[in-house]
Amino acid sequence: MKPWIKKTLIGLTSVTVVLGGLSACGSRGHHGEGWSAERVSEVRGKVVEKISGKLELDVAQKQKLGTLADQIIASRTAFRGESADPRTELKTLIAGEKFDRTAAQTLLDQKTQAIQGNAPQTINALADFFDSLNPEQQKQVREKLERRHGWWGRG
Template sequence: MKPWIKRTLTGLFGATIVLGGLTACSSGHHHRGPMTAEKMSEVRGKVVDRVSSKLDLNDAQKQKLNVLADKMEAQRTAFVGKAADPRAEMQAIVSGDKFDRARAQSLLEEKTRAVQTNSPEVITALADFYDSLNAEQQQKVRDLMQRRKGWMARG
C-alpha cells in the first residue's frame, strides 16, 4: 500500500475515533448530553452534501459516500455504546478514593473491541468511495487534506 494512502486511511480512521469520542462526551453547543439521532442525521446530511458539492460527485459516488457515512455512523454508535451518559462512566471510575483501574480497563477493552469489530467495514467503504473518484477528485481530496484547517473546514 502506498504511504500516502496509509496516512490518509490512518488519518480518517483516527478522525473517526476522535469524533466519536468527542461526540460521546461532548455536551454540544445548545444542549446537554450526546447528540440526538435527529441531530446526527442532520449533521450527516450536511457533511454528505458538502463533500458531494466540493468533489462534484456523480450519483454512483454519492451512493458510495452514503455507504461510508452509514459505516462511520455504525462505528460511532458501537464506540459510544449503550451507556446513557458517558460522563457518568468516567465519573464512576474516579468516584472513590482510588482510581478504579479494573473498570477503566474494562471500558477501554469495550471501546477497543467496538473499533476493531467495525473498522474493516469502515476501511472497505472508505476504499470503495476513494477508488470510485477520478484522478482529479482524488487530487482534490489530497489538496484539501493538506490545508491546515482540514478538508471539511468552512470557507
C-alpha cells in the same frame, strides 16, 4: 508502510474525526443531552451534501460517501456503547477513594473491541469511496488533507 495504506489510514482518521466530532459535540448549549437520531441524520445529510458539492460527485460516488458516513456513525455508536452519557462512566471510575483500575481496564477493552470490530467495514467503505473518485477528485482530497482544514473550514 506503503504510501496508499498510509493515505487510506490518514483519510479514514480525518473522515472519522470530522464526522465523529460533529456527532460528539452535541448542540451548543445542550452539551449534556447528546444528539437524537434525527439530528445525527440531519448533520450526516449536510456533511454528505457539502462534500458532494466540493468534489462534484456523481450519483454512485455520492452513494458510496453516504455508505461511508453511515459506517462511521455506526462505529461511533458502537464505540459509545449503551451509555447515554460517557462522562458518567468516567465519574464512576473516580467516585471512590481510589481510581477503579479494573473498571477502567474493562471500559478500555470494550472501547477497543468496538473499534476493532468496526474498523474493517469502515476501511472498506472509505476505500470504496476513495477508489470511486477520479484522479482529479482524489487530488482534491489529498490537497485538502495537506492543508489540514475541514471541508467547511477556511481553506
